[in-house]
Amino acid sequence: MRLILLFTALAVGLGLAVMASQTPTPRPISTPAEVFSAARAMADVREIARAPHPVGSDDHARVQAYLMQRMTALGLAPQIQTGPLSPRAVQRMEREGRSAQGLAAANLVSVLPGRDPDRPAVLMMAHYDSVPNSPGAADDATGVAAILEAVRAIRARGGADRDLIVLLTDAEELNLDGARVFFAAHPWRDRIGAVVNLEARGGGGRAMMFETGPGNANTIADYAQATGAATGGPSSNALAVFVYRLMPNGTDFTVAAAKGLAGINLAFIGRPDQYHSPAATPDALDQGSLQHIGSQALEVADAWLRAPTLPQATQNAVYADLFGLTVVRHPPVAGWALLAIAALATGFTVWRVRRVQVLKVGAVLRGAADGVWLLAAALVAGQAVRV
Structure with a gap:
C-alpha cells in the first residue's frame, strides 16, 4: 500500500511538472x-x-x-x-x-x-x-x-x-x-x-x-x-x-x-x-x-x-x-514564520518518535539517503520531460 501511494504521488508530481512546463x-x-x-x-x-x-x-x-x-x-x-x-x-x-x-x-x-x-x-x-x-x-x-x-x-x-x-x-x-x-x-x-x-x-x-x-x-x-x-x-x-x-x-x-x-x-x-x-x-x-x-x-x-x-x-x-x-x-516576514513553524514541527516529530521508539542514527541516515534519492529521481524525470 505504501508503494502504491508513493508511485501515485510520483505520477501526480510528474503530471504537474508536464503541465507546468508547457508553452502556450x-x-x-x-x-x-x-x-x-x-x-x-x-x-x-x-x-x-x-x-x-x-x-x-x-x-x-x-x-x-x-x-x-x-x-x-x-x-x-x-x-x-x-x-x-x-x-x-x-x-x-x-x-x-x-x-x-x-x-x-x-x-x-x-x-x-x-x-x-x-x-x-x-x-x-x-x-x-x-x-x-x-x-x-x-x-x-x-x-x-x-x-x-x-x-x-x-x-x-x-x-x-x-x-x-x-x-x-x-x-x-x-x-x-x-x-x-x-x-x-x-x-x-x-x-x-x-x-x-x-x-x-x-x-x-x-x-x-x-x-x-x-x-x-x-x-x-x-x-x-x-x-x-x-x-x-x-x-x-x-x-x-x-x-x-x-x-x-x-x-x-x-x-x-x-x-x-x-x-x-x-x-x-x-x-x-x-x-x-x-x-x-x-x-x-x-x-x-x-x-x-x-x-x-x-x-x-x-x-x-x-x-x-x-x-x-x-x-x-x-x-x-x-x-x-x-x-x-x-512578505519576507511570512516566509520566516513558515520556516519557524517547519522547524518546530520537525523538532516535535523527532521528540515524538524518540518517545515511541528508539531513534537510531542508522535509521536517520537511511531516511536522509531515501530523500536524496527521491529528489535526484525527480530531477532526472523533470529534465526528461523538458527534453
Missing part, C-alpha cells in the same frame, strides 16, 4: 488585432535572423535598416542614437578577430504617444545585435519581434494614458553598450517609470520573469494580475531572481535596475543548445516560447500604460507561480 499554443495570423500573435511576430524573426548580425557586419546594417522601416510602418518615428563602444567591447571584438575601428553602438529609439506625456513613461527594450556565429533567432530577434507585435496590439486597443518608449539596443552582446549609452545620455531616460525587457538564453521553454527592479512587491502584484490564462500564465519565482543576481551575467535590464527603475526581465532558457549557436535559426525556435514571452510583455506593458500609477520601490516580495496558473506571494 502559438496564435495564428488570424488572431484578433488586439491580441499577441506569434505567427505575426515570426515574420520579423525570420527577417532579422536570416544570418548572424553582429555589430559592424553587413547583416547588422541590413537588420538596422529593416527595423527602421518596420517601426515607421507601425506609426513610430524612430531615431538612431549613437554612442562610443566601451573599451571592453572593443577588446572583445579584437579577440574575435574583428576591428572596432569607426564603429559605434546605434540604438533605435521611438515613442508611441499617450494621452498624458507628463506621466512617467513605460519602456519596452530588447537588443537587435547577435553574436558572430549565430543568427540569433531567440537571442534576441524574438525579443525585438515581440516588441513590434506588442506595439501593433497596443495601437489596436486604442490610445493609452502614458507614452510607450521603444528601445532596440545595440551592442548588448559586447558589453551592454547600447543600454549604457541610452541611460547615460538620451534625453528620454529621465521620463521612464517602468521597464519591460525581453531576452533569451536558449531556443524554447516557458518564458520566465527572472528579474525585477528593487523593492518589487508592487511590481510582482502587477505582474501577477496581468499574466492570466490568456498569456499562457505566469512563470516566475523569487529564487530565480536571487540565483541570477549571484551569477556573473547581465542583460540590458541590469543597466536599468542599477538606476533604481521598476520593471521586469523576461527570458526563456529551454533548448540551451541554441544559445549563441549556429542552431539558433527561425525554424528551430519554439514558437510557443515566442507566444509566451510576447503575451506576458504585452499585457504587463499595456497594464502599466493605462494604470494611474506605476510600481514604486517598497519592500521585496517572496513569490512563486503555482503551476503556471497564478502567483503566490507574501
Whole structure:
C-alpha cells in the first residue's frame, strides 16, 4: 500500500511538472488585432535572423535598416542614437578577430504617444545585435519581434494614458553598450517609470520573469494580475531572481535596475543548445516560447500604460507561480514564520518518535539517503520531460 501511494504521488508530481512546463499554443495570423500573435511576430524573426548580425557586419546594417522601416510602418518615428563602444567591447571584438575601428553602438529609439506625456513613461527594450556565429533567432530577434507585435496590439486597443518608449539596443552582446549609452545620455531616460525587457538564453521553454527592479512587491502584484490564462500564465519565482543576481551575467535590464527603475526581465532558457549557436535559426525556435514571452510583455506593458500609477520601490516580495496558473506571494516576514513553524514541527516529530521508539542514527541516515534519492529521481524525470 505504501508503494502504491508513493508511485501515485510520483505520477501526480510528474503530471504537474508536464503541465507546468508547457508553452502556450502559438496564435495564428488570424488572431484578433488586439491580441499577441506569434505567427505575426515570426515574420520579423525570420527577417532579422536570416544570418548572424553582429555589430559592424553587413547583416547588422541590413537588420538596422529593416527595423527602421518596420517601426515607421507601425506609426513610430524612430531615431538612431549613437554612442562610443566601451573599451571592453572593443577588446572583445579584437579577440574575435574583428576591428572596432569607426564603429559605434546605434540604438533605435521611438515613442508611441499617450494621452498624458507628463506621466512617467513605460519602456519596452530588447537588443537587435547577435553574436558572430549565430543568427540569433531567440537571442534576441524574438525579443525585438515581440516588441513590434506588442506595439501593433497596443495601437489596436486604442490610445493609452502614458507614452510607450521603444528601445532596440545595440551592442548588448559586447558589453551592454547600447543600454549604457541610452541611460547615460538620451534625453528620454529621465521620463521612464517602468521597464519591460525581453531576452533569451536558449531556443524554447516557458518564458520566465527572472528579474525585477528593487523593492518589487508592487511590481510582482502587477505582474501577477496581468499574466492570466490568456498569456499562457505566469512563470516566475523569487529564487530565480536571487540565483541570477549571484551569477556573473547581465542583460540590458541590469543597466536599468542599477538606476533604481521598476520593471521586469523576461527570458526563456529551454533548448540551451541554441544559445549563441549556429542552431539558433527561425525554424528551430519554439514558437510557443515566442507566444509566451510576447503575451506576458504585452499585457504587463499595456497594464502599466493605462494604470494611474506605476510600481514604486517598497519592500521585496517572496513569490512563486503555482503551476503556471497564478502567483503566490507574501512578505519576507511570512516566509520566516513558515520556516519557524517547519522547524518546530520537525523538532516535535523527532521528540515524538524518540518517545515511541528508539531513534537510531542508522535509521536517520537511511531516511536522509531515501530523500536524496527521491529528489535526484525527480530531477532526472523533470529534465526528461523538458527534453
